[in-house]
Structures are given as C-alpha cells and as structure tokens.
Amino acid sequence: MTFGRIRTSLLVAFGAALASLVILYWRYGADTEVSGEKIVIASVIGLATGSLYALSATGLVVVYTTTGMFNFAHGGIGVFCAFVYWEIVENADGLGLPPGLGLAVVVLLVAPLLGILIDLILMRRLRTAPLVVQLMVTVGLMVFLLTLANQIWQADQIRGVKPLIDRAEGFNIGISRVPYYRFANLVIAGVIAVFLRILLFRTRTGVAMRAVVDNRELTSLTGARPGLLSGFAWALGSSMAALAGILVAPDIEFNPANLNSLMLIVAISAAAFGQVRSLPLTVVGGLVIGLLESHYQQWISLGPDFTFANRAIAPIVLFLVVLALPQARLSVGRVSTNLRPIERTTRVWEGAFGAVALVVLAYVLAKGWFHFGVWDPGEWSSTGLNKGTSAMVLALIGLSLVPLTGWAGQVNFAPLAFAGFGAFLWLRLGLWFGLPDTGGTGNLVWLPLIGLLCAPLGALVAVFAARLSGLYLALSSLAFALIMANVVFPHPQVLPRVHTFQSLYLDVGFARQDFDTRFSFFMLLIVMFALGMFALIVLRRSRFGRRWVAMQDSQAAAATVGVNVVWTKVVVYATSASMAGMAGVFWATSLSSVDIRSFDLLAGLTIVLLMAAAGMSFPVAGLFLSFQVVFEGLAERLEQTENVEFLVWLLKDFFAKFGPGLLAIGMVVNQRGAIFEMGKGFAPILPWRRDAREELAAENARKRVTEVGGLGLTEPFTSEAIIALDTQLGIVDDVTPTAGYHHGVSRA
Amino acid sequence: MTPPLLELRGVRAGYGIIDVLHGVDLILEPGTVLALLGPNGAGKSTTLAVASGQIQPSGGQLLIGGREVNGAKPDALARAGVCLVPEGRGIFPNLTVAENVRMMTFSGTSYSDVSDRAYELFPRLGERRKQLAGTLSGGEQQMLAMARAMATNPALLMLDELSMGLAPIIVEELYGQVAQLAAGGLSILIVEQFAQTVLGVADSAAIMLHGRVTRTGPPAEIAEELTAAYLGIESGGPS
Numbered sequence: 001m002t003f004g005r006i007r008t009s010l011l012v013a014f015g016a017a018l019a020s021l022v023i024l025y026w027r028y029g030a031d032t033e034v035s036g037e038k039i040v041i042a043s044v045i046g047l048a049t050g051s052l053y054a055l056s057a058t059g060l061v062v063v064y065t066t067t068g069m070f071n072f073a074h075g076g077i078g079v080f081c082a083f084v085y086w087e088i089v090e091n092a093d094g095l096g097l098p099p100g101l102g103l104a105v106v107v108l109l110v111a112p113l114l115g116i117l118i119d120l121i122l123m124r125r126l127r128t129a130p131l132v133v134q135l136m137v138t139v140g141l142m143v144f145l146l147t148l149a150n151q152i153w154q155a156d157q158i159r160g161v162k163p164l165i166d167r168a169e170g171f172n173i174g175i176s177r178v179p180y181y182r183f184a185n186l187v188i189a190g191v192i193a194v195f196l197r198i199l200l201f202r203t204r205t206g207v208a209m210r211a212v213v214d215n216r217e218l219t220s221l222t223g224a225r226p227g228l229l230s231g232f233a234w235a236l237g238s239s240m241a242a243l244a245g246i247l248v249a250p251d252i253e254f255n256p257a258n259l260n261s262l263m264l265i266v267a268i269s270a271a272a273f274g275q276v277r278s279l280p281l282t283v284v285g286g287l288v289i290g291l292l293e294s295h296y297q298q299w300i301s302l303g304p305d306f307t308f309a310n311r312a313i314a315p316i317v318l319f320l321v322v323l324a325l326p327q328a329r330l331s332v333g334r335v336s337t338n339l340r341p342i343e344r345t346t347r348v349w350e351g352a353f354g355a356v357a358l359v360v361l362a363y364v365l366a367k368g369w370f371h372f373g374v375w376d377p378g379e380w381s382s383t384g385l386n387k388g389t390s391a392m393v394l395a396l397i398g399l400s401l402v403p404l405t406g407w408a409g410q411v412n413f414a415p416l417a418f419a420g421f422g423a424f425l426w427l428r429l430g431l432w433f434g435l436p437d438t439g440g441t442g443n444l445v446w447l448p449l450i451g452l453l454c455a456p457l458g459a460l461v462a463v464f465a466a467r468l469s470g471l472y473l474a475l476s477s478l479a480f481a482l483i484m485a486n487v488v489f490p491h492p493q494v495l496p497r498v499h500t501f502q503s504l505y506l507d508v509g510f511a512r513q514d515f516d517t518r519f520s521f522f523m524l525l526i527v528m529f530a531l532g533m534f535a536l537i538v539l540r541r542s543r544f545g546r547r548w549v550a551m552q553d554s555q556a557a558a559a560t561v562g563v564n565v566v567w568t569k570v571v572v573y574a575t576s577a578s579m580a581g582m583a584g585v586f587w588a589t590s591l592s593s594v595d596i597r598s599f600d601l602l603a604g605l606t607i608v609l610l611m612a613a614a615g616m617s618f619p620v621a622g623l624f625l626s627f628q629v630v631f632e633g634l635a636e637r638l639e640q641t642e643n644v645e646f647l648v649w650l651l652k653d654f655f656a657k658f659g660p661g662l663l664a665i666g667m668v669v670n671q672r673g674a675i676f677e678m679g680k681g682f683a684p685i686l687p688w689r690r691d692a693r694e695e696l697a698a699e700n701a702r703k704r705v706t707e708v709g710g711l712g713l714t715e716p717f718t719s720e721a722i723i724a725l726d727t728q729l730g731i732v733d734d735v736t737p738t739a740g741y742h743h744g745v746s747r748a
Numbered sequence: 749m750t751p752p753l754l755e756l757r758g759v760r761a762g763y764g765i766i767d768v769l770h771g772v773d774l775i776l777e778p779g780t781v782l783a784l785l786g787p788n789g790a791g792k793s794t795t796l797a798v799a800s801g802q803i804q805p806s807g808g809q810l811l812i813g814g815r816e817v818n819g820a821k822p823d824a825l826a827r828a829g830v831c832l833v834p835e836g837r838g839i840f841p842n843l844t845v846a847e848n849v850r851m852m853t854f855s856g857t858s859y860s861d862v863s864d865r866a867y868e869l870f871p872r873l874g875e876r877r878k879q880l881a882g883t884l885s886g887g888e889q890q891m892l893a894m895a896r897a898m899a900t901n902p903a904l905l906m907l908d909e910l911s912m913g914l915a916p917i918i919v920e921e922l923y924g925q926v927a928q929l930a931a932g933g934l935s936i937l938i939v940e941q942f943a944q945t946v947l948g949v950a951d952s953a954a955i956m957l958h959g960r961v962t963r964t965g966p967p968a969e970i971a972e973e974l975t976a977a978y979l980g981i982e983s984g985g986p987s
C-alpha cells in the first residue's frame with residue numbers, strides 16, 4: 001500500500017465531501033449571496049477551528065504511533081482538562097488565575113500528569129491485548145472522565161470560557177469583523193506543529209518515538225526505554241487534547257457532553273484522514289473538517305428538521321475516508337502471542353434448560369412467590385415492572401452484540417442506531433401500509449420482517465470497512481451512530497417528536513395474545529430474551545458460529561482455510577443489525593416517546609461497555625445490562641430506610657453512574673469478562689461438567705509449579721535470594737553467584 | 749575462574765501457549781565465538797530472544813556474566829552491553845541512515861563516537877546518511893545493522909542469520925568484520941543455518957534441534973554431524 005495511493009484516495013474523499021457541499025448549496029442554499037468577502041471570512045473561521053481539530057488529532061496520532069493504542073478517551077481528556085481550566089481561571093469561586101498562567105498549568109502540568117497516569121495504570125498492560133479490549137478500556141475511560149466531569153461540573157450552571165484575546169478585538173474585512181483570537185488559535189496550532197516537527201525529527205527522543213512505529217522490538221534492543229517513550233507520548237498527547245479543548249471551548253456551548261462529542265469525533269476523523277499515522281495528512285484532515293463546517297454554516301440551511309446536521313460533518317468525513325482507503329493487507333506471519341484458550345461451547349440442552357429456567361424464575365420473582373426467609377418482597381409494583389422492562393429491553397439490544405463482538409471480534413459502537421432503525425421501520429411500516437391503527441402494527445408476526453429489513457443496513461455499515469483493519473470497522477460504526485443520531489432520527493419524518501407506540505400483541509389468525517399489561521409485556525421480553533439466548537447458543541454451534549469465532553482467532557488463518565473474511569464480516573454485521581433492529585421494536589414500545597436524547601452516543605456506548613465487561617461471548621451477558629436499573633432500584637428501596645445514606649449514595653451516585661466506565665476499565669485485569677470468571681468458579685459444581693473440574697485441578701497444579709520456580713522469574717535475582725531459594729530446594733549449585741558479582745556486564 | 753559470559757540452563761520458553769524451547773543448555777565462554785547451528789524452526793531465534801530479554805523464559809535460568817538475569821527487560825540488557833542483531837534487517841526502514849545511527853546512542857555511546865565509527869567502518873553508509881534506510885540495498889542494510897554492533901562496543905554480541913538473503917561476497921565482507929571483532933576479544937554468539945558460513949570464525953559450535961541443544965564441540969566436527977542431522981530430519985519425515 002503506497003503513500004501515493006492513499007493520497008489519491010483521500011483526494012477522492014475530499015472531492016466527494018466538497019461536491020456534496022456544493023450540491024447541498026445548489027439545492028438548499030441559504031439566502032445569502034456568494035461574495036468573496038464571505039468566502040474569505042468563512043475560510044478564516046474554518047481554518048482557525050480546523051487548526052484546533054488538527055492539534056487534537058495530532059495528539060491522538062502521536063499516542064497511536066508510539067504506543068499502538070487508539071485512544072477513544074482522547075477527547076474526554078481534553079474535556080476534563082478544559083473544565084479544570086474553567087475551574088482555575090473562569091470560576092468566580094475558584095482560584096481566578098490569569099488565563100495565560102491557567103493555560104500553562106493545565107497544558108504543562110495537569111494534562112501531562114493525567115496522561116502519564118493513564119499510561120502507567122492502564123495502557124501499558126494492554127499493548128498485546130486484543131483490539132476489542134483496547135477499545136473497550138479507552139471507551140470506558142472516556143465514559144468515566146465524562147461522568148466525572150458531569151458530576152463535578154453539573155449542568156445546573158451556565159459556564160463559559162473566554163478566548164485568550166477578547167472577542168471584541170479584531171479587524172474588518174468589508175463589513176464583517178474577524179476577531180484576533182481566531183488568528184491566535186491558528187498561530188498557536190502552527191507553533192505547536194513546528195514544535196512537534198522539531199521534536200520528532202531533531203531530538204533523540206523524537207527519533208526514538210518514530211523508531212517505535214517502525215520496529216518496536218528493535219527499539220528496545222537498542223537500549224531505548226519503551227516505558228519512558230510511551231509515557232512521554234501520553235503526556236504529549238494529553239497536553240495537545242487539553243490545549244485544543246480549552247481553545248475550542250469559547251466557540252461552543254460549554255458542557256461536558258457537548259464538548260466531548262465534538263472533540264471525540266473531530267480528532268478521530270482527522271486522524272483517520274492521515275490513516276492514524278501521517279502527521280501532515282492528519283493536519284490536512286483537521287483543516288478540511290474545519291473548513292467544511294464553517295462553509296456549511298455560512299452557505300447552507302436545511303431548515304429546522306436538520307438542526308443538528310452540522311454535527312454530522314466530521315462523521316461523514318470519517319465515513320468517506322473509510323470508503324476511500326485502499327484495502328489493507330492481512331497481517332500474516334505472526335501469530336498473536338496471546339492465543340485464546342479453547343472455549344467450551346454451551347450445549348444445546350444446557351441452553352434450552354437455561355432459557356426455560358430464566359422464564360420460570362422471572363415469573364416466580366415478579367409474582368412475588370419467592371420469599372427469602374423473613375424478607376418477602378411481594379409482587380412487583382408497576383415501578384418494579386417498569387424497571388424490569390427497561391432492563392430487559394437493554395438486554396435484548398445487548399444480545400445483538402454477542403455474535404458480532406463476542407464471537408467475531410468486530411466492534412460495533414452503534415447498537416442503538418440499529419435499534420432505532422428497527423423502531424422507525426416498525427412505526428412507518430404501519431403508517432405506510434395502512435396496517436391497523438397509526439403507529440406500529442403492534443402485531444408481532446411482523447417482527448421477522450423488521451429483522452430482515454435491518455440486515456441490509458448492517459451490511460452497508462460493514463461493507464466498506466470490512467476490507468480494512470478492525471479499528472476502521474469500529475470507527476465507521478461510530479460515524480454511523482453519530483450520523484443517525486444527528487441527522488436521521490431527529491427528522492420528524494423518521495421518528496415523530498412525541499409518539500406513543502401502541503402495545504404489542506401476537507395474532508396468528510386462530511389465536512391472539514395481548515401484551516397490554518405491564519406484567520405481560522415484561523414476561524414477553526423475558527421470553528424473547530430466552531428465545532434469543534437459545535437461538536444464539538444453537539447458532540454458535542453451527543457452521544456460521546464456528547466461522548465467526550475462527551475469524552476472531554486469526555483472520556489470516558481463517559482466510560487460508562477458505563473463509564472469505566470480508567464477506568463473513570458483512571454477514572455477521574447484518575445478523576447483528578437485524579437482531580438489534582428487532583430489539584428496537586421492544587425498546588421503542590417500552591419508551592413513552594423517542595427523541596434525540598434516546599440516541600445519545602453515551603447510552604449506546606454504555607450498552608457496549610457493560611456487555612464487554614460481562615463477557616461478550618456469552619449471551620447471558622445481556623442480563624448484566626440490568627446493572628444500572630438494579631442499583632437504582634435498590635437505592636430507591638433503601639432511601640426509605642434511615643442511616644444508610646452512604647449506601648444509597650454508593651449505589652445510586654457511584655455504582656450506577658460510574659459503573660459502566662469503571663467496569664470497562666477493569667478489563668485491563670480481567671480481559672475475558674465477569675461471566676467467564678464466575679463460570680470458572682461455578683461450572684465445577686455442576687455434576688455433568690467433569691471437564692471444568694479437571695481444568696480447575698490442572699490450573700491449580702500449574703499455579704503450584706510457578707510459585708516455586710517462578711520466584712525469580714520476574715526480577716533479576718539477588719545473590720541472597722538465590723542462596724535462600726537453593727537452601728529451600730535443597731540444591732547446592734556450584735556456580736551460585738557470590739557477592740563478588742556486580743550488576744551489569746563487564747565491558748570487553 | 750571467570751564464569752561463562754552467557755549461560756542458559758534448562759531454559760524453556762515459547763510464544764503464548766506454544767512451547768518452543770524445551771530445556772536449552774548453552775555456554776559461551778568470554779572472548780570466544782560460538783556458532784549455534786540448526787535447521788529452520790529449531791528455536792535458534794527464540795533462544796536469542798530469550799538471551800536478549802525479549803522473551804521471558806518460563807523455566808530454567810539465563811545467566812550473563814554469572815548473574816541470573818531472568819526477566820530483565822531487553823532495553824536494560826542492551827544498556828548493560830548485550831547487543832542482538834536480529835534476523836531479517838535489524839534497522840528502522842523509515843528513518844534515515846543518520847537517524848538509525850542516532851538510535852545506536854541509547855546503549856550509552858555518544859553520537860559523535862558512534863557516527864565516526866560507523867561511517868569509518870562502512871564508508872558506503874556515510875555517503876547515504878540522508879537516505880531512508882529502507883531504500884538501501886540488502887547488503888547496505890545489513891551493514892547498518894552490523895554498525896550498531898561494531899560502533900557501540902558491546903560486551904556480548906549475538907548475530908541472527910547474518911547471511912540470510914545476501915550475496916556470498918557481501919557475507920564474506922560481513923564475516924570479515926565479525927572476525928575482527930572476535931580478534932579484539934569480543935564474545936560472540938552466531939546463529940546460522942549452515943555451518944560453512946561460520947567455520948572460519950567460530951571457536952566452537954552447537955547443534956540445536958527441536959528446541960534443544962543436542963551437541964556441542966569443535967566447529968569442524970559439528971559441521972559433519974549437522975549434515976547428518978539435516979539428512980536425518982529429511983528422512984525422518986516432517987516434524
């Protein structure tokens with residue numbers, strides 16, 4: 001894959017973006033006349049903003065190239081630092097530092113420290129982890145930082161950040177005023193670019209950072225310290241995110257969610273423009289996005305139905321870049337050093353048993369037939385049933401990730417977008433085809449049709465990115481989620497602002513069952529989940545399931561045994577989209593109304609994160625999505641009790657809010673998820689699982705061996721330790737080092 | 749008695765769940781050259797990866813200068829004077845020749861010393877300082893890789909299949925340099941597939957088969973046995 005070819009493809013992408021802008025103008029141009037003056041001004045604004053995007057994106061690229069980690073928390077770090085800046089500079093009750101000093105404190109102190117901490121605590125352990133785990137941990141970090149920012153700087157107060165140079169100061173082009181601070185931004189970004197160039201090409205550390213990209217193993221063989229290099233890259237990357245965040249803040253509504261959705265996507269899109277490798281192309285990418293945004297604002301007005309369409313520009317650029325990039329070569333030759341041990345697949349009868357057990361258990365619990373000694377919870381109230389319903393709806397959406405991410409190892413950040421599309425179809429099919437009533441038909445016999453219609457959408461998202469590495473598939477699902485959430489769903493023709501979906505029923509002609517009570521709807525969801533879980537267990541044992549798992553283990557190996565990797569990815573994506581779409585029908589029915597907040601990126605990411613933390617390869621992981629609901633429910637029950645404020649706080653404000661982020665971050669230590677660990681403890685109890693008992697015994701045996709032999713394996717021995725060990729083992733070794741040996745090797 | 753410069757005692761190691769070395773014993777005496785020979789896939793490169801700290805042994809001991817250094821990081825060993833020129837091209841293709849030379853300073857030698865020595869030994873590299881290393885010819889790339897060994901004055905040098913894919917005349921030139929280093933008293937561990945290449949420089953030789961060192965002895969004897977071993981493998985079917 002040559003640089004020239006990439007450049008051509010990017011030119012095509014850029015051309016396509018520009019052409020769509022022109023077409024949009026031709027069709028929907030605002031009533032402004034085109035004038036040179038306006039073009040100049042829109043360009044200045046675009047370049048200034050774009051240079052900040054470029055700044056942030058460059059930080060992302062520096063981290064990716066030196067450490068191999070694609071950091072979804074990059075924008076989140078910028079957001080957090082921007083709010084720290086607000087706290088120490090703008091907050092009336094804060095320190096009130098002068099802006100210059102505050103900027104220096106945040107960019108040169110807070111951000112680098114944060115970056116180094118992140119590297120030390122999390123990222124270093126993930127270098128050889130599978131892409132899914134890497135992505136989940138960084139996304140978890142993003143969600144965590146954002147939740148933290150939201151908790152500290154709650155939205156009860158309007159905040160703002162002033163530009164470094166007063167807005168009023170500037171000069172005129174014709175009758176329009178261009179403030180100086182925009183130029184200041186351009187200059188700052190330019191200075192940083194020059195600084196980076198010097199750093200990377202003129203200093204030894206910089207050369208070493210580029211060397212890591214080229215040949216990581218060889219870099220450490222030269223004696224360069226990889227830990228220092230990666231720490232430095234994280235510090236640098238965080239500083240750049242912070243600087244960009246602070247400088248962008250004056251131009252937008254300053255709240256964590258808003259700033260994050262901007263910083264996240266612009267940095268990623270610009271970085272993708274440079275294939276997350278080339279710094280010059282990344283800068284171009286940032287400028288292109290900035291220019292497209294400002295010219296869009298200047299010339300095009302799509303009306304109130306497309307209020308948020310400007311937020312889709314960066315995702316669209318990302319999509320186009322993915323489309324235009326030439327096919328990546330499969331990396332053959334090196335087998336991943338952390339091959340997964342073979343996983344036992346659940347047997348069909350076990351699945352059937354589990355499914356039935358789940359339905360029975362849910363029924364008994366909800367009816368209140370179950371007593372725990374003196375504690376009799378009683379029949380579930382309507383609030384209880386509502387909570388159960390929202391948990392099960394999430395569980396159904398979560399199921400769609402099992403084959404895709406859990407088995408095939410492909411990341412999808414857009415489960416809610418697919419669910420929303422299913423909801424849209426459910427609603428519109430009813431309206432368009434004059435099926436009974438307004439709204440959805442309500443009759444579940446049409447459900448498979450929704451699944452069928454959602455599949456092509458999934459295929460569409462995957463088909464361009466499937467040629468590329470797994471990262472790009474994750475990125476295009478992110479772009480897809482943002483485009484759907486900002487352009488498609490808010491449109492009143494897609495989902496009405498306020499709409500009550502009618503209750504569901506199943507009418508097969510000779511028999512009819514209604515699900516119009518809370519209890520029956522809840523039980524319907526339980527049955528759907530049980531059916532879905534069972535279907536997945538059967539699917540996992542089928543040819544498709546085996547193929548998908550084979551693909552995750554090694555794409556190259558799968559390809560050599562005749563699996564068409566691209567096609568397989570597309571099929572599994574379509575399957576997942578179809579499952580999510582069907583889940584969307586229940587989701588929409590459970591909500592009283594659907595609006596843009598229902599599709600918030602974070603809501604979708606929470607589903608993905610919780611599924612990952614539970615262990616995506618297990619269908620039952622879907623039940624973990626009830627996590628937040630359960631914690632909130634418990635907290636509400638406890639609220640009536642006295643003296644448990646701390647517990648309530650812990651459940652409601654800590655676990656329920658920070659849980660998803662923290663659990664995903666926890667994948668650093670437990671990559672295979674909670675269910676796997678639980679199963680390891682639980683399975684040996686089951687009478688028919690002799691294999692599990694044997695495995696446990698074998699593992700314990702392995703542990704015993706390493707405890708003795710492994711004493712010195714992680715650290716160089718001291719002579720005392722060797723003597724102690726030898727005495728312990730009863731070995732007298734004639735070359736046991738004595739105190740006379742000193743560390744290191746004598747020079748020849 | 750000075751301890752061996754490098755010693756592996758019953759070293760076991762592998763990649764993930766795949767075991768490759770099943771108890772390797774190997775001794776390199778100070779100031780000598782040892783050739784480690786064996787067929788493709790025997791585990792020679794893996795042995796060097798263990799000795800340079802790239803792979804942690806899962807069993808056994810790695811001793812350098814008589815000191816157990818199991819678990820030491822490759823960069824720490826490099827700074828302590830262990831130099832591995834890995835299989836393939838041990839260079840950074842997207843850095844210029846000068847930048848590659850600059851990367852040699854991390855083991856503790858100053859830039860001026862390293863560049864003076866490197867360009868003095870290989871004037872051809874001096875002429876191409878500004879060129880990207882990846883655009884050099886195969887022989888020039890191997891010279892650049894060797895330059896690190898020669899310019900940084902290591903205590904232990906390990907060379908992995910230096911001759912691979914190079915014209916005989918260039919191989920001869922490179923081994924000429926190795927001989928000079930050996931004459932200067934440097935301890936060297938050379939890995940090759942074929943004995944002929946190293947017969948001139950090696951003081952002793954060892955055969956590695958299926959993750960074990962099966963024989964050690966004078967190079968000439970080992971060369972004969974090696975041929976037998978290869979034939980044995982071929983007649984013994986795939987393994």
Ligand SMILES: Nc1ncnc2c1ncn2[C@@H]1O[C@H](COP(=O)(O)OP(=O)(O)O)[C@@H](O)[C@H]1O
Binds near residue numbers: 335763766787793
């Ligand atoms: N990165 C790796 N991952 C998995 N297996 C490997 C890797 N590198 C080498 N191997 C396996 O280890 C064995 C020994 O390889 P190697 O040490 O390179 O042999 P040699 O250098 O003697 O040709 C081979 O079977 C090879 O397939």
Ligand SMILES: [Mg+2]
Binds near residue numbers: 789
């Ligand atoms: Mg080899």
